[in-house]
Amino acid sequence: MKAQIGEARLAGNAAATRPLAIEARGLVKRFDGFTAVDGVELAVPEGAIYGILGPNGAGKTTTLRMLLGIIDPDAGYRRVLGAERPHDVARAIGYLPEERGLYPAMKAVEAIAFVGALRGLPLREGRRRARDLLEGHGLGYAADRQIRQLSKGMAQQVQILGTLVHRPRLVVLDEPFSGLDALNQGKLEKMIRGLADEGTTVIFSTHVIAHAERLCDEVAIIAGGKVPFAGPVDVARDRIPAQVRLETRASTGPWLAALPEGARQEGRFWHFALPDTGVEPLLRTLIEGDAGILSLSIERAGLHDAFVAIAGEAAARALEAGAGDEEMR
Known part of the structure; x- marks a missing residue:
């Protein structure tokens, strides 16, 4: 485990040289004899967008709560x-x-200021910042409406703004996209990128791969309370070789011997894993052998494929089931 994390952090990723906002080693948490988190290790660089990706029940929330001191680990650092x-x-x-x-009778501006006050922000300053935040996110018209008068999505945006009003150095979001429609999910993604651009560290949990793939510098894949991978997204994707799709004019010739072992033909197309030597030597052989290249594309594995390879089919099915349930809400 430690070797994997070290390898991922040093694999050509600039974030590996930054100080760590969060470091966790060997975190364990048990509830009534059940091990919910089993040896979790994380290293979150300052200013990174870091995702904890896994199905419902994998241990994401328990891990975040241990990091925040809401609950104490039974073991670990x-x-x-x-x-x-x-x-x-x-x-x-x-x-x-x-x-x-949120308190349903509170006005939006007061709700944001109240959450900020819990983190030490004076109420007067909290109200001023709350109005600025609401205006800046297109919700100025809702500032003096009660929470009960807002839609579910708007109320959730208000709560997110309350999370930010005291201008934290570290933002921790537990399933922040849950319950938001596609438009508001996009707004939240933009907000998270903006925070990172300002130097804020953002760590969020999700069971939706697309959010992690679009946003994250690094991810921790968690399944069954364990973290089989933690590191840069690109390193996770590189666990699976890139795939080559080749179309040739010629159907036979000496160039066929240059195709990697395991290459398969489907109609006019050949499909195979990108050789370790890269595509250039293969291209040279194809050209010299008059294969007549009509098209050639190289497709890297997505984070979904990487998740399957790292966490296994069962965890991937549970992840997809959770995402499907979310879409039906």
Whole structure:
């Protein structure tokens, strides 16, 4: 495990040279004899967008709660923003829990200011920032509406803004896209990128691969309470060789012997894994052998394929089932 994490962090990724916002080693948590988290190891660079990707029940929420000091691990080590006690840096952290909830009678601006006050922000300043945030995210018209008067999506956006109002150095979001429609998911993705551009570290959990693939510098894949991979997204994808799709004018010739072992033909197309030597030597042989190249494309594996290879088919099916349930809501 430690070797995998070290290899991933050093594999040509600039983030590996940054100080760590979060470091966790060997985190374990048991509930009534059930091991919910079993030896989780994470290294989240400052300023990164970091995803914890796994199916429902994999241990994502428990891991985040241990990192934040909401619950203590039964074993293991954690350091958050340089502190071994997460509560010592609580005012520098913004946290959106999986369980959403705001006081329904509160006005949106007051709800945001209240959440900021819990992190030490004076209410007067919180109200001023709340109005600025609401205006900046197209919700200025809702500032003085009660939470009960807002749609579910709008109320969730208000809670997210409350997570940010005190300008934290670290933002932790537990399933932040759950319950949002496609438009508001896009807005949240833009917001997360903006935070990272400003130097804020963002760590979020999700069971939807697309969000992690679009946003994350690094991911931790979690299944059954374990983390079989943690590191750059590109390193995860490179676990599976890129695939070549080749179309030739000629159907026979000496160039056929140059195709890698395992190459298969489907109609006019050949499909095979990209050789370790790269595509250039193969191209030279194809050209010299008069194969008549009509088309050639190289497709890298997606994060979904990497997840299947790393976590297994059962975890991938559970992940897809959770994403399907979300789409039906």
